[in-house]
Amino acid sequence: MSRASEQAYAKIRSHLMSAALKPGEQLTEDQLAQITGVSRTPVREAVRRLEDELLLVRSDTKRLFVADWSRDDIEEMFALRQMLECHAAERAAQRLSREQIGDLEAINRALKAAIEQPEPDVVRFLEANRAFHEVIIEAAHSPRLGQLLGRLVEAPVVLRTARTYSQDDLRQSARDHDELIAAFAARDPDWARAVMGSHLRRAFHTFAKTVGPPAPRYGNGKA
Amino acid sequence: MSRASEQAYAKIRSHLMSAALKPGEQLTEDQLAQITGVSRTPVREAVRRLEDELLLVRSDTKRLFVADWSRDDIEEMFALRQMLECHAAERAAQRLSREQIGDLEAINRALKAAIEQPEPDVVRFLEANRAFHEVIIEAAHSPRLGQLLGRLVEAPVVLRTARTYSQDDLRQSARDHDELIAAFAARDPDWARAVMGSHLRRAFHTFAKTVGPPAPRYGNGKA
DNA sequence: CGCGTGGTTATTGTATACAAAACCATCTCG
DNA sequence: CGAGATGGTTTTGTATACAATAACCACGCG
Missing domain, CATH: 1.10.10.10 (Winged helix-like DNA-binding domain superfamily/Winged helix DNA-binding domain)
Structure with a gap:
């Protein structure tokens, strides 16, 4: 632009x-x-x-x-992201080059370094996390998929930067990434999809905890 | 606007x-x-x-x-659309009101009427088809899902209007819609998802026949 | 004869002035 | 006293002129 x-x-x-x-x-x-x-x-x-x-x-x-994202908005967003990004992980497992897998390892090392400090560097963590997922989407070789995900991924993160991340949550993310890399190295699309699915679903719950309780099953506060 | x-x-x-x-x-x-x-x-x-x-x-x-959509572009698009619209069908099965199911029936009657003529009215068919899928997306109650699908659905149709549809293809679409309605009426999300999946995958093959042969598995015409 | 290079033209990007539409407070009339 | 009309004010939408940038082309040099 x-x-x-x-x-x-x-x-x-x-x-x-x-x-x-x-x-x-x-x-x-x-x-x-x-x-x-x-x-x-x-x-x-x-x-x-x-x-x-x-x-x-x-x-x-x-x-x-x-924009003012409600808890439901965020849940919807994560559901869509999960659907698309699992697909990306599956395709990436079949397409990632050796170099790209090396890149993922390097990025995740940087991510861990950002965590393992007296006070975790959340900004660096988020940046590394973004880069990690970007390599996967890139490797999926589906330009429109990348475009759709670009829409979804940033918004809630940006609008809720103030949220707090526990060091345990961050460490679990790093472990998920390690397992994703293993799935990629094994060229196992099913494994990659499954790991990505649980990775994102957990991320949602972590995220949602800081936002508020789920909406009741029937009716809502407005009625 | x-x-x-x-x-x-x-x-x-x-x-x-x-x-x-x-x-x-x-x-x-x-x-x-x-x-x-x-x-x-x-x-x-x-x-x-x-x-x-x-x-x-x-x-x-x-x-x-x-834009000049290649066969691969179209296949990619259909794959994404299938993923998203199957999700929409699943959600819609749990949420469609009686009225909306009635609407779907009415729309599909109009769609059949457009087909069953000496010379099928393709424009009316496409319009009814669009309306049918729109009701489902609407009923899925996922605004961002609707937004993403809006991006994908129109492009190839618009850019290849000249294509020819056989009456048999059109009839098969109408039958798929009937089965979708049945799945919705039964409130069976799995059934709805499955029917939507085969409906769109068939639509892709029908569409692709008029475009050209699939790309070879390795290498391509450019090399 | 190929290829860089400078000037020329075509095309996109930005600022600004004006037009249209929406908002809001107030007034009028039932 | 309240519902709805009315006009001034704010905000968005459009046209247009100008600036910046990219494409084009011709010319000269190696």
Whole structure:
């Protein structure tokens, strides 16, 4: 993307991450233009992208708001992500090159290094985690699959950066990654799929704990 | 979406369907502005949408082209669609209201009516087919799932409207729909998923026959 | 004769001014 | 007192002019 609109995108996104812009808050294009230092035209471009990624939403009458993900939204998102990313893992197991498997090992070493400190470096962890999954999606050789996943993966992470991760949770993720690498090395698609499935499902529950209780089976708070 | 950009979107799309704009052809924003009768600003908006739907693509240096779907692209798309829409069928089986099941029956009657003529009305068939699947996705109650599917479903259909459908193929589709309705009425998610799976996989093969032979397992024509 | 190189044109990206639509407070009239 | 109309204000949508960048082409050099 071009310079100004890319810059606008990055800047708005970082404001969302830092919670300078809060879920539910209304935004105007002018306001974002001021924040980003470019005119409304590239801002509109950036906003469209962020809408696609579900970080921003529009009301019925075109007013712009910071997205506010409910627990149900997050569960739905994880279910879809699990479906797609299990598929990716299965394909990747049949396609990963030796080099790519080596890359995954290196990334996971970096991820472990970020954990094993007096105070785990969550930012580095998240970055390594993202890179790990990206290699897998890349290796799946399904461009549209990558595109669809790009939409889903970032949003809840970005909007809830404040959440706390226990060191045990992080370590379990690293172990999952180790097992995924083993499945890939064995070229076993079924194994890879199964590990990815439990990896993501656990990640969901870990994530959900910090958000709130599940919605009741029938009826809801609004009724 | 707003008036001008919506109009631009619809007009460009119909040009793609009528093959007035051919796969691989380069486009300029000015040219599209002339065709649609609005300025470049809403055209850019429309183009973004069409890029999202993979009907248009950009070269590495931002040049715009009509997308040209290969057989492999179409197969990939159908695989993703199958994964997502089977999920939708499963959820829909647990959630469809009596009214919605009635709607499906009505839509499928209309679909059959479009087929059972001396010369099947393919346009009406496609429209009924789209409506049928839409009810299911709606009933799945998963807004993001609907959003993802919206991306995938239209593109190849639009870009290959010229294809010919045999009356037998169309009849088989109608029968699949009948069985889906039966599965929904029985509230059997497994059954619904299975029928949807074979329905779409058959649709892919039907579609693929008109496109070309599968790519060889190793190597390709380019080498 | 091939290939870089500079200038020229075509195309996309950005800013800005204006138009249309939505919002909101207030007033009017039943 | 309240429902709904009304006008001013805010916000989004569109057109247009200009800036930046990429493609093109012709020319000269090795």
